[in-house]
Amino acid sequence: MHMKQTCRSSARMLTVGTLLMALLAGASMPGRAVAAEAGKTAGQKPVSRFTQVEAGTFYSLALRNDGSVWTWGRNLWSELGIQEHMTVTSIAAPVRLAGLDEIVSIATNGGGYQLAAKADGSVWEWGRSLQSVKQGIRPRQVAGINGVAAVEAGATSGFAVKRDGTLWAWPREGSAAAANASNGPARAAGISGVVQLTSYGDLAAAVTKEGAVWLWHASASEAAFQPLKPIRVTGLPKIKQVALLWDTAYGIDENGRTWSWSWTYGGVKGSYSVNAIKQIGQPKKIQAVMKMKEVKAGDGYALFVTSSGEVWTNSQTQPGKLVKRSGLPAASSAAAGGYHGLALDASGRIWGWGADKWYEIGTPPTSPDGMIYKPVQVEREINLTANGKRLESIFPAVQRGRSILVPLRDTAAVVGAVFKTVNNYEGQFMIIEYKGNTAELGWNKAKLVVDGKAMEIDYPTGAWSGVTMVPCSLLKQLGVSISWDGASRTVSISG
Template identity: 30%
Template sequence: MTRLLGVWLAVLVVACGPSMDAPGEPGQGTTSNLSAPVQLPGPGGVVFVAGGGFYSLVGLPDGSLWATGANDSGQLGQGTPGDRSVPMQVELGGRLLSLSASPSHALAVRSDGTVWAWGENRYGQLGDGTTSNRLAPVQVQGLRGVVMVAAGSSHSLAVRYDGTVWAWGENRYGQLGDGTTSNRLVPVQVSGLSGVVAVAGGYYHSLAVRHDGTVWAWGSNNYGQLGDGTTSTRLEPVQVSGLSGVVTLAAGQYHSLAVRSDGTVWAWGYNNYGQLGDRTTSTRLEPVQVSGLSGVVTIAAGQYHSLAVRSDGTLWAWGFNYYGQLGDGHKADSTRPGQVQGLSGVVAVAAGSLHSLAVRSDGTVWAWGANYSGQLGGGTKDSHLLPAQVMGLLGLSGVVAVAAGSLHSLAVRSDGTVWAWGYNYYGQLGSGSGGESGREPGQVEGLTGAVAVAAGQYHSLAVRSDGTVWAWGYNFYGTLGDGTKSTRSLPVQVKGLTGVVAVAAGKTHSLAVRSDGTVWAWGENRYGQLGDGTTSTRLEPVQVQGLSGVVAVAGGYFHSLALRSDGTVWAWGNNYDGELGDGTTSEPHLAPVQVRDLSGVVAVSTGAHHSLAIRSDGTVWAWGINYEGELGDGTDINRLEPVRVQGLSGVVSVAAGSFYSQAVRSDGTVWAWGDNSKGQLGDGTTNARRVPEQVQGLSRMLAVAVNDDHSLAVGSGGAVWAWGFNRFGQLGDGSTDDNLAPVHVRGPAGVSL
C-alpha cells in the first residue's frame, strides 16, 4: 500500500455539491454528498450514504447499492424512469468502494478502481464521451485506480491512488480546474495538484485537501466559497487562506466546510441562512470557526444547511430548516449548531438539498427533512421534522421461497432455515409460543433443511430436503396432519408422508405431492376439498382419488387444484362461483374433475373462490368469482370456464389472493389486478383494477406470494418485498402501517447480510 492511499483510508470525508432551485419553490437547490467508508462494529462492515437533490443512495455491507426518491433524469440507476419511495437496488456489477450524488447524476467507484456514472449528462458529467442521459450505470472513460469521487451540480471529480485529481462535465466557471472554461466529456487532470486525499464538489466550485492538511479551491467564487479572501473566479486551484491540519471537507451550494485535526469546524462562503454556524448571517470570504463545536469527526453540507458528527456519536445541524432538515422538530433556521434529536451512535452523515441522512453504528440508516419525491425511503412522501428509520435496508436476504398466510408470512433462506413474521395467535410463526405478533422476521425453531413452504389461514407447512412435511399453527380441523386437533407453536411432522416434493395450504386444509405423482390431503373437508370422495374431516393424510402424474397443487378457501405432467388441470371441492372451471356451478365435487378447454399449463394458483393458470406460451387464464375484477378480463362477471387475462404475456409466475391476483413477467416486473382495499396491488392507490397494473418500483423479481390482503415478492438477489395490509406486522418492515407500495422486509437480528 502506498503512503498516500494509506492516508486516504484514514480520512473520513463527506463531500457535497448542490443544484438549481426548482421553479416556484423557494430554496429548492440541491447538494451532492459523499460518505467515505466508515467501519461499523459487528457483522456490518462498511456502509455508505449519499444525498442527491431529491433522492438518496445507500451502500450496504455486502457491497450492494440502493436508491430511493426522484428519478426524473435516471439518477436512481434503475434502468427505468419513475420516482421511488422505497429503496431499490442499483445493478453496479461489482462491489462498491466510494459513492457520491449530485442533484441529477450519481457516481460510484467499484473495488476494481473503475468509476461508474448514471443520470443526467447534459454537460458530459457522466464522463462517457457523450451528452446522453443514462438510466443505468456506465463506465467513465479512461479512469483506473480511483479511490474516491465527488459530484458537483453538473461536474464530477475523482481522486486516483497517486494523489492526482481528475474532472469532467460542466466548466463554465472553471470548476474542472484545467485552466479553461471548456466543458469536458471525458476526464481531464486538474492543474497543479498532487498528494490529494479527498475532494468535494459544490454548485460551481470544487475543493481538495492534500496530505499536508492544506485545502485548495477553484471555480466560481461569487460568495467567497473558495476562501481566498476574494470573490474572483479561479480556473485553477488556489489555496484557502489560513487553514492547516484539515482532515475532512464538504461543499454546499455556495458555502464550504472543513474539519481540522483538532476537531474544530471551519466555514466560509454564503451565509444567508446561518449555514456557516458563526451566529451571524454574514457572508465570509475566508474561513471562520463554527461556534461551539469540538471533537468533530465528519461533516456534510446541504444546499443551505450543514451537519457535523462528534466523536461521541451525536449529530449537530445548523442553517436552513424550512423543511425540517435540521432534525430538531422545528422549522426555524439556526445560525449555530443544535443537536439532532433522537439519534446516537452516528458514524456517517449525508445531506441532500433539503433532507439529511445518518448511519448509526448498528448499521441502520435514518432520514429527515423534505420528502416529496420519496427521498426519505419510508414508502411515503410525508416530510419529517425528526429522524425516521429508512425501511427496506439491511433486509432479509438469501431467500429462495416465500408464502403468505392470511395474516402471516414465511420465507425459506438458501441455508434451509425458515423465517416467519406477522400474526401469531395460533403459533403459526413457529416460535414456540402463541399470541404476540412478530413485526420482523424470526426463525422458526427446530426446522432445518427446508426447501419449500406454504401458508394457510392460520397454519404453516414446510417440506424438508428428506421429503418429510412439517406443520405448525391452527389445528382444529386437523390441518397439521399429526393425528390430533391440538394447535402447535412448534413444527410437528405430518404423519405417514415421505418423498414429498411440493405442498400447498388452503384455508383450513393441506395438500402434498409425492415424488410418485400422487396427491395427498388432510384437514377440513366440508366441501370435498380433500378429494377423497367424502366430506369427512381428516386428521391424517388421505390420497386424492384418481390422480397420477401430478407435478403441482394449489389450495383455495374450499377448493383444490392439481396440475398434471401432461399440462391438464384438475379441480375438486366447492364450486358455487365456478372456481372448478368445469362450466358448472353444481354441488361441490368430492373427487377431481378436469378444467375445461385448458392445456399446456405450467403453473396454477388458487384464490378464495377463483383460480389462475399459466400456459406454456406465457399467457394467464382465470376462472371463478370476479366480483372485484380478480379474473383480469376487464369485467366483473363470474366465469365458469377459463378466460384469458388481458394484456399479459411472458408470465413466469402467478399468485391468487383472496379476491385479487398477481403475476411476474419474464422481464422481472410484477403485475396485479382485483381487490385493492388494503393496497395489496402495490400501485400506490386503493383502487380496484379489472385489468393488470404494474406494481410500483419492483424489477428483477422471480416470484410472488399472496393471501388475504398482503403480498410478497422475492427478487433475483434473494431480497424480499412486501405490501398491503399490515395490522399484525405481516409485511415484516418493523411497523403495523399498511403500505400501498412495496417495502423491503427487514433483516432479523444476528443474521449476516
C-alpha cells in the same frame, strides 16, 4: 472561459480519508471480499450493513459493505438510474441497482447524477441525463478514467481522486465539452496527496494529507474543457474534512473544531463566465465547544456530526447557531439532501427525517403533509435471487413484520408462473398459475383460493411503488421454494 452554474448541484462530502491514506501509503485497493468482512464476527456469516449514505433533491442512495449500491425516492427526472426511459416516478424503499458490484465509493451531485468508484479503479455513472429529463442513464462505465479511489459528481463534470492522490476532472456525458473527443480527463496542477474530496456545482474542494485545502473549478459547459488554476485556501489550521455550501465552505480541523470561510467566482461583469476562483476574507472558527468529526452540506443548510454521534444543523432563525437533531441513535455519518436528512448509525442502518412526498426517506410519510418530523428508520434493504441468480427488478422487496413482500409480476416471470388480473362484478382479482396449481386472490386481502381450497396468507396483497406486491407465503402455497438468509438479507426463490 467557463459558464457558472446557477442551479444547485452537489454539496456532497465523500469521506475517503482512511481509504486514500492507505493507498498513498502503498496499500492495495480493497475489493468486495474485504468490504464484506465488515460486521463479521468469528464463526458467523458477514452481516450486511450500509457504509456510506448520500442524499439529493428528493432521492437517496447508499453503499453496502458487499459493494452493492441501493437507491430510492423520486425518479421523475430519471434520477435513480433504474430505467433508460422513465415510466416509474418514484421508488418507496431501497432497491438494488443492477450492474454495480464491488463499489468502494459513491457520490451524487444532488440534481440526479451519480458516480461510483469500483475496486478495480474504474468509474461508473448513472441517473439523470443532461440531454433529456425523461432519458435516464443506467449504470455504465465512464471511458478514459481509471486507477480511481474516490469520486465526486459535478454539475457538468466528474471529479476523481486517483490511487496516487492526484485530482482529476472530465466532461460529463451530454455536456458541451463532451462533444469534443479531444476533451479528455484533466489533472489539477500542483495538487497531490488528496485524502478527501467534495464538490458544489463544478467547484471541487480537496484536502491533502498535510491538511491543506484547495479549490478547483472545472466546467464542461462550453466546447473547450479548460479547468481553472487551483487556489489554496489560506488562514486555516490543519484540516481533515471540508464541505461546500453555496458561497460558503466549512472545514473541520484535526482537533474537531469547525471553521468557515467564503469564496466567489471572478468573471466578466454582467455574464456568467468564470475566469478565476477567489477566497473572501480569512476563515473563522464558528464552533469552539463541540468536537466534530464530519460536516455535510445541502441546499441552504449543513449537518454536523459530533465525535459522540450527535447530529446538529444550522438554525433557520438564528444565524450562526447550531440546533441538535433529536430522536436519532449515535450517528457515524450523515447526508444532507435538498429537503431531507439522513443519518447512518453504528450498526449500518439508515435513519431519515424531513420531506418524504417522493419517498426520499425510504418509507411512507408519517404526516398527512408528506413530512417526517421525527427521525424514522429507512426500510431495510432485501436482496432477491431466483434460481441461483440475482433477480434484477426495478421494484424493491419489503418486510412487514415477519412477512417479506415481493413484486409479483417480476417474481412470477422468473419462476415460470403465469400472472394475470381479471375484472368481474365482484371487482378485480388476480390469478396465478404455477406447475398445475392455480391461485385466486383479491386485492388487499389476506385470503386466497388454491385449486378451489381457501387458504390464509400472512399478509395482505397490496401495492408498493405502483406494483402488485405479495407475501412469500403465497408463493409457498403454490409450491415455489422460498428461503431467507438474515445475515445477507436475501430471499432465495427457486422453481
